[in-house]
Every structure is written in structure tokens, then in C-alpha cells.
Amino acid sequence: MKGQEENGGTIGTSWGKLIKRRYKRWKRRQIKKKNDPEYQKKKRAAARFRKKLMRYLSHAWMFPIVFLYFELLLRIFGQTGIFKGFAYVLLFAVGTGFFCSGVVSLFSKKINRRISIAILFGVGILFIVECLVRESWQMYMTLATIVKGAGGVMTGFSSDLFRSIFTGIPVILLFLLPGILYVILGKKKLPARRLKIPYTVLLFLCAFVLTGVGSFAASHLGAKDKYKSQFEFNKATETFGLLTGVKLSSKYAIFGNDAANQFAEETSVAEKKNSKKNKDYGENVSDVDFAKLSESESDETLKSMHQYVNSVAPSEKNEYTGLFKGKNLILICAEAFSDQVISKELTPTLYRLTHKGIYFSDFYQPSWGGSTSTGEYSFLTGLIPIDGVETIQETRDKLNYYTMGTQLMKEGYHSCAYHNGAYDFYSRQLTHKNLGYADFLGEGNGLEDITGSWVGDSVMFDKTMDTYMNQQPFSIYYMTVSGHCVYKKDNVKVKENLETVKKVLGDGLKDTTLYYYCYQLELEKALTVMVEKLEEAGIADDTVICMTSDHYPYGLEVSKTFGNAEDFVTDLYGYKYKTPWEKDHNTWLLWSGCLENENKDMACEIKDPTYSIDITPTLMNLFGIKYDSRLLVGRDVFSDTPPLVIWNDYSWKTDKGTFNAATDEFKPNKGKKVDENYVESINNTVTNKIRFSDQILKTDYYRVVFGDYQ
Structure with missing residues (x-):
């Protein structure tokens, strides 16, 4: 041991001496260079060059x-x-x-x-x-x-x-x-x-x-x-x-x-519902032979679309098919509406129309692109908006064949669309006539002649209904504006409704959230006027009211633009949202007087997840319109087609669970087990539906399939 220690000490001393000698040698060289005029000249030249x-x-x-x-x-x-x-x-x-x-x-x-x-x-x-x-x-x-x-x-x-x-x-x-x-x-x-x-x-x-x-x-x-x-x-x-x-x-x-x-290959892992119950009703398909179209098509994009449609299973007709055949239709896209405002005490008409008709307890209006126009597009076309505001702009010169407006115009319905905001906002005067409405009236191109200038939703409904109620059957579309932010104390809606709101809701909510409720009470008032006029005219049982929102109330977010220093969405919801479905939950109001009377037994609750893309195919089925379910991305909610809600960031929700594309995480619902290929299969389905929505518009696919039907 002693020898080893001495040996170790010798080695340490040798290394120390070696380092010391080399340092001295380096120091002498530096002194020599410092005193060398030629070296210093080169050094200065190099520094100048650098x-x-x-x-x-x-x-x-x-x-x-x-x-x-x-x-x-x-x-x-x-x-x-x-x-x-x-x-x-x-x-x-x-x-x-x-x-x-x-x-x-x-x-x-x-x-x-x-x-x-x-x-x-x-x-x-x-x-x-x-x-x-x-x-x-x-x-x-x-x-x-x-x-x-x-x-x-x-x-x-x-x-x-x-x-x-x-x-x-x-x-x-x-x-x-x-x-x-x-x-x-x-x-x-x-x-x-x-x-x-x-x-x-x-x-x-x-x-x-x-x-x-x-x-x-x-x-x-x-x-x-x-x-x-x-x-x-x-x-x-x-x-x-x-x-x-x-x-x-x-x-x-x-x-x-x-x-x-490119369409992904799909593997069916979702079982159809009620297949035995619906087997005798037939299918919602057209007479178009897509296999034949594919064989004769030279354009690769159109060819792949034909092949995709041909591969999709059509939905079954059902006991709800034709329930609303021949009835009037009023579509309402409610600005920044949230189902949080619905209550029996504060909004009795909204509560009645929601719960006395077809009640959708798990409905979503995805935030497609941060604007009203994307919500309108999904509501009216049954297709996913891909390009934000441009999406609805692209419909101007396209054949928008599968909209309720277009199909009901074919059946001779009187039609008109209304908006109590600037008529040229998002160029609606150019888009909405091509979405199935004979005329579009907004502030600046005729609505003011009927209602007066810059009126609320209730006045718009009241005055315009007098122009079409005697022209049955009618197909009407409203884009409201009274729910639009900014939610301010000095607004007339707040002055009129704040006392009522506080009386019902108490002091548990923050002021801006209460102002939001006041704004939405104008919609409640408008719907009350609408139902009363329909009932007074004796046509409530022959009229269908279908309403949803354009987007969640983003005007309550923390935002300097909207004057919000706090997060009022959390105040409204009662929780801080972290996922798309937590943010975009809403309601789809689908009501007819007949669901309270003659067809009372058909009123029901739809517990499966649904969203705005499902509205058009569901209405097509309810109105008994012959349509091809394979050409719409959504589903008839009464059919045997499995539920699927899609966000354009590729997140989704089914009756089995949710997939968050941001985290690449699937979370099954409580008590639900899925096949190991389930997530991959649904991901492929979602990808295909988003791509199909995009290509339908970009290729004017309905015109390719149906020609100029006029």
C-alpha cells in the first residue's frame, strides 16, 4: 500500500512539472511574439481583416x-x-x-x-x-x-x-x-x-x-x-x-x-346502429353511378373523388324520414350564442323550443376559422370549411346543390335570407343568393325599408315575417347580430335587461358575463315574437324552426380588442376549457309545433355527439328530400350511421371517446372499450371527410355530378 502511495505521488509530481515546463515555454513564445514587429504586423492585419x-x-x-x-x-x-x-x-x-x-x-x-x-x-x-x-x-x-x-x-x-x-x-x-x-x-x-x-x-x-x-x-x-x-x-x-x-x-x-x-384507406370498426330496425326503409342515395363515373373520368382528382364516394356506405332512411315534408322552414344562425344562457326562468322560449322539440344534449359548433362566415358555411352546406373566410366566398360561382335553400327552391318554396347587419359584410350579397335564396336583404340593400335602420333581432323577425307568412311554403334564413360583442354596460340591451338577468342569476357572475346574457335576451325576445306570430297565424304546426350558433362567444375571452382584462368565458362556462369540445359545446334547436301536438311522440333527446355538419343531412331526411348521403360529410342523426364530430385541426369525438390532435391523445368514454385499430381508422375517416369537403368546393363537384340542374 505504501509503495502504491509513493508511486502515485511520483506520478502526480511528474505531471505537475510537465505542465509547469510547458506553460513557461508558451509564456516565452508569447513574449517573443510580442517583441517581434513582423508578428505584430501580421496580427494587426488579421484583426483588421476580421x-x-x-x-x-x-x-x-x-x-x-x-x-x-x-x-x-x-x-x-x-x-x-x-x-x-x-x-x-x-x-x-x-x-x-x-x-x-x-x-x-x-x-x-x-x-x-x-x-x-x-x-x-x-x-x-x-x-x-x-x-x-x-x-x-x-x-x-x-x-x-x-x-x-x-x-x-x-x-x-x-x-x-x-x-x-x-x-x-x-x-x-x-x-x-x-x-x-x-x-x-x-x-x-x-x-x-x-x-x-x-x-x-x-x-x-x-x-x-x-x-x-x-x-x-x-x-x-x-x-x-x-x-x-x-x-x-x-x-x-x-x-x-x-x-x-x-x-x-x-x-x-x-x-x-x-x-x-389523397384519400386514406378506411377500415370499418364502427358498428351501425339499429340496422335491423331500419332495414326496410331503404337508403338515402341518388341514381348516380359513381363507379361508372370513375371509369370514364380522366382527371385524377375527380376520379379519386368518385371512387371515394362509391366506397362510402350510405345512411338508412328511418321512421323520421319525411316527418316535416312540405312544412315551412326557418333557419337561424345566432350570433355568438351559447347554450349556457338557456333556462326555464330567464329564457322560457329558448327552453321550450330546445326541450319540446328534438333535444340535442351533446351538440358542438366547432370554431372553424374564428369567424361568423365559417359557422354559416357549415350550417348551410353540411361541409367542413377549410379555408376560413375564403371558404364561403368560393361558393359564389359554384353549384351549392345540397343546401336546404337550393333543394326547397327546387320544390317551389318562397325563399329569402336576412341579416340585420351591413349587407356587404363578408360579401353576403354575393354568396347567399347562390346558397339557395331568391333574395338577400341586409342593412344597406333593402332590409331597412322593411324594419327601419339598425334594428335588433326581435324587430327584424317581427317586420320580415309579415312579408312572407302568407307565401307558404317558405324557406327563410336569418343571420342575427344582436349577440355580437363588445358586451358593454352602456348598450341599450344591457339597460333593458340587466335587472331581469340579475334577478334570475344573482350576483355569482361577473359584470361582463351578465352583459352577455343581456345581449342574448334580445334573441329570446325575437324567438318569442316569432313563435307568437306563427301560432296566431295558425301555422306553427306547419313550420320548422332550426337554430344554432355561428361560434362560441369569443368576445368574452381575455382580449384588449374587446376590452376584456379577464377571462369571462370561464365565468360563463363555470370551468376553463382545455379541449375543443369543452370550448365549442352548444345546442341545436330543432322545433315544430307539431312536435308538441300531432307528432308529440316523435319529440326526443339525441344523446349521441352531433355538430353543425349534421344539420343539413338531418333536415334533408326530415323533409323527405331525395339526396345522396354519401355526398355530405355529416350524418342524418336518426340514421344508423355512427356519430362522428370533426374539428378542422383533425380532432374528433365519437360515442366511444375523444381524440385531441394537439396532444395526439385518445381518451375513451367511461365504460367504453375500443379495438386497437379504432383510433387509426377514425383518423383516416376524419382525414377523408376533411379532404372531401375541400375538394367538393374546389372542383365544383356537385356541378360535375349533377350538371346545371336549373
Whole structure:
């Protein structure tokens, strides 16, 4: 032991001496170099070269750093988490920055500087707009959606817009800061210049490598669906960054997205309901031979659509088929309505129409794209809106064959659509006539001649009903406006209803939430007027009222735009939502006087999950309209088709459980067991239904199948 210790000590001493000798040798060399004029000359020359090179290329680093700064700032203000997909954001932001640096380096000093300023402010403004949109609507929107909705916002909700800008000044300044600093200090600190070709090539090479690595990773790793086959702008922006979201949405809009056009192979794992009970009723199908259409079709997209439709099992007719045959129909899309306001004491008419008709206890109106128009589209067409506001705009020149308006017009119904807001908001004057209504009246193109200017829902219902009640059968559509935010104390609806609301609800809710209830009482009043007029005219039993919301009340979210410093949605719901189904639960009001009288035994509760996409096929069946159930994404809720509720981020809910696409997690309902392939199978079904919805509109598929039926 003693020998080992002595040996160890000797080794330690040797190493110490060796290090000491080498340090002294290095020190002597440094002193020698310091006293060597030639060495010092070379050292100074190298330092000058490095400094010159860094100054020469300093401008090239500006865009990568600024773009990464923008992306991180957006994540902070958008509350999406800095580290969620950070590697993607880093690669794409820096890569895009180097690309911009390469482009501007091709120009002379003067032009280079001007382009650089334009890029810094242009990209900064893009981030400002998206940041404010996210703050207001809890999601990012495509540029096309923002541009198409901008006109309506300027005319109809300019006060909200100016409030958003005013309260967002600190955010705006932070995004404009790089541009401002460059204008002030850029000439001295980051001089613009035309680079030599090798340096420009190097910048483009860096851009290509970084974005290439990012694209490869995004296309082949965990986020590949969000990048390609299941691309959705909001989720893509949260994962890959805004610059990449804009790039992909533009790319797919111009060149298409082949990965999103391919239908997945489905494996049936869901059993049909009541197959024995409904076997003698027949099927809801058309006479179109889709197999034959597929064989003769040369266009690959249309061919795959024909094949898909041919592979879908049609729904069965049932005892509810034709129950409302020949009756009048009034469709109501209620602005920002929530089922939370329904109570026997506060809203007796809403309660009656909800519970005395067909009661849907597990209904959802998904937040498709943060706007009223997407809710309207899903309600009226039975298809999933894919492209936000643009979706309903694209219907202008398409054949919207399977809408209730179109089908009832074919049967000779008198028809008209009404909106007590600006007539040209979302260009409704151009879209709604093509959705099955002979005329569309809003504020500015004729509604004011009937009702007076800027009236509430109750006056609109009252005055317009006098124009069509003697023209039976009628098909009417209302888009209400009284429930629209901002919910303010000085609004006339609050002054009229606040005392009543407090008397019923007490002091348990916050003021803004109580104001929301006051706004919705105008809808209660409107429905009361409607039912009374129908009953007085003796046509309540011959009229069907069908109502749902356009979206959840996002005007109660924490938002500077809407003047909310608190989360009033949680106050309204009684819990903080974490999933799409917790946020978007609502009700579908489906009532006819006959369900309280002659057909009282047909009134029932639908406990299975349903959503707005199910409304059109269900009404088609109830009105006895011959339709092909395979051509609608939703289902007739009285059929044997298994329930399926879809969100456009690929989340879903069935009678077996829920799948959250954000977490890639399936949670079975209590007491439910599913096959090991169940989630994959439903995921494929969801993917196909979303793709089919998209392609129906983009290819004008109903015109391909049915021609110009007029």
C-alpha cells in the first residue's frame, strides 16, 4: 500500500512539472511574439481583416436575427410557448433570413437599403396583424382570410379595430423596432452593400441548407401531417412559425397540396346502429353511378373523388324520414350564442323550443376559422370549411346543390335570407343568393325599408315575417347580430335587461358575463315574437324552426380588442376549457309545433355527439328530400350511421371517446372499450371527410355530378 502511495505521488509530481515546463515555454513564445514587429504586423492585419469581414457581412446577419426575434415575440404574445417546435422555428426563420440577405445583396447600396427597410417594416407589419388577430380570435388566420374580412371589419366594427390598434401600441412598437433602428442607425452600424458573388452564393447556400433540413425534418418526423397532408394554417403557424405558415399556405394555394388530396384507406370498426330496425326503409342515395363515373373520368382528382364516394356506405332512411315534408322552414344562425344562457326562468322560449322539440344534449359548433362566415358555411352546406373566410366566398360561382335553400327552391318554396347587419359584410350579397335564396336583404340593400335602420333581432323577425307568412311554403334564413360583442354596460340591451338577468342569476357572475346574457335576451325576445306570430297565424304546426350558433362567444375571452382584462368565458362556462369540445359545446334547436301536438311522440333527446355538419343531412331526411348521403360529410342523426364530430385541426369525438390532435391523445368514454385499430381508422375517416369537403368546393363537384340542374 505504501509503495502504491509513493508511486502515485511520483506520478502526480511528474505531471505537475510537465505542465509547469510547458506553460513557461508558451509564456516565452508569447513574449517573443510580442517583441517581434513582423508578428505584430501580421496580427494587426488579421484583426483588421476580421473586423472588415464582419462589417462587410454584418448586414447579412440582420434578417436572420430579426426574423427569429419576430417569431419568438409572436410566440410570447400568442401564448403558444417559446419551445414548442423551437427547432423548426430556428431553422426556418434563420434560413428565410439568409435568403432575404442573399436577395438584397444582389443590388447596389442604395437599392439594397431601400429593399431592406421595406422587408423589415413589411414583415413586421405582417407579424403585428397576426399578433392582433391571435389576440382577438384566439387563432392565426391566412392573409387571404384577413384581407377578405378587412372591409367588413372597417365598416361594421371599426371601433373594435381602433381599440385593438390603440391597446396594442406596445406590441406594435416592438415589431417595428428593428425597422426603426435600421433607419436611424443602419447606415453606420449595418451598412448595406452589394456583396461579391461568392458571398452571395454562400448566403443562398446557408438558406438552402437550413430550410432544407427544416423541411426534411418537418416532412418526415412527428409534425409531418401538419406540414403536408393535414396542413391547417393556425396549427402550422404554432408549430413551424408564421413565416413558414405563410409560405406553405401560399404554396398550397398556388400549386395545390397533393398530399392533402389523397384519400386514406378506411377500415370499418364502427358498428351501425339499429340496422335491423331500419332495414326496410331503404337508403338515402341518388341514381348516380359513381363507379361508372370513375371509369370514364380522366382527371385524377375527380376520379379519386368518385371512387371515394362509391366506397362510402350510405345512411338508412328511418321512421323520421319525411316527418316535416312540405312544412315551412326557418333557419337561424345566432350570433355568438351559447347554450349556457338557456333556462326555464330567464329564457322560457329558448327552453321550450330546445326541450319540446328534438333535444340535442351533446351538440358542438366547432370554431372553424374564428369567424361568423365559417359557422354559416357549415350550417348551410353540411361541409367542413377549410379555408376560413375564403371558404364561403368560393361558393359564389359554384353549384351549392345540397343546401336546404337550393333543394326547397327546387320544390317551389318562397325563399329569402336576412341579416340585420351591413349587407356587404363578408360579401353576403354575393354568396347567399347562390346558397339557395331568391333574395338577400341586409342593412344597406333593402332590409331597412322593411324594419327601419339598425334594428335588433326581435324587430327584424317581427317586420320580415309579415312579408312572407302568407307565401307558404317558405324557406327563410336569418343571420342575427344582436349577440355580437363588445358586451358593454352602456348598450341599450344591457339597460333593458340587466335587472331581469340579475334577478334570475344573482350576483355569482361577473359584470361582463351578465352583459352577455343581456345581449342574448334580445334573441329570446325575437324567438318569442316569432313563435307568437306563427301560432296566431295558425301555422306553427306547419313550420320548422332550426337554430344554432355561428361560434362560441369569443368576445368574452381575455382580449384588449374587446376590452376584456379577464377571462369571462370561464365565468360563463363555470370551468376553463382545455379541449375543443369543452370550448365549442352548444345546442341545436330543432322545433315544430307539431312536435308538441300531432307528432308529440316523435319529440326526443339525441344523446349521441352531433355538430353543425349534421344539420343539413338531418333536415334533408326530415323533409323527405331525395339526396345522396354519401355526398355530405355529416350524418342524418336518426340514421344508423355512427356519430362522428370533426374539428378542422383533425380532432374528433365519437360515442366511444375523444381524440385531441394537439396532444395526439385518445381518451375513451367511461365504460367504453375500443379495438386497437379504432383510433387509426377514425383518423383516416376524419382525414377523408376533411379532404372531401375541400375538394367538393374546389372542383365544383356537385356541378360535375349533377350538371346545371336549373
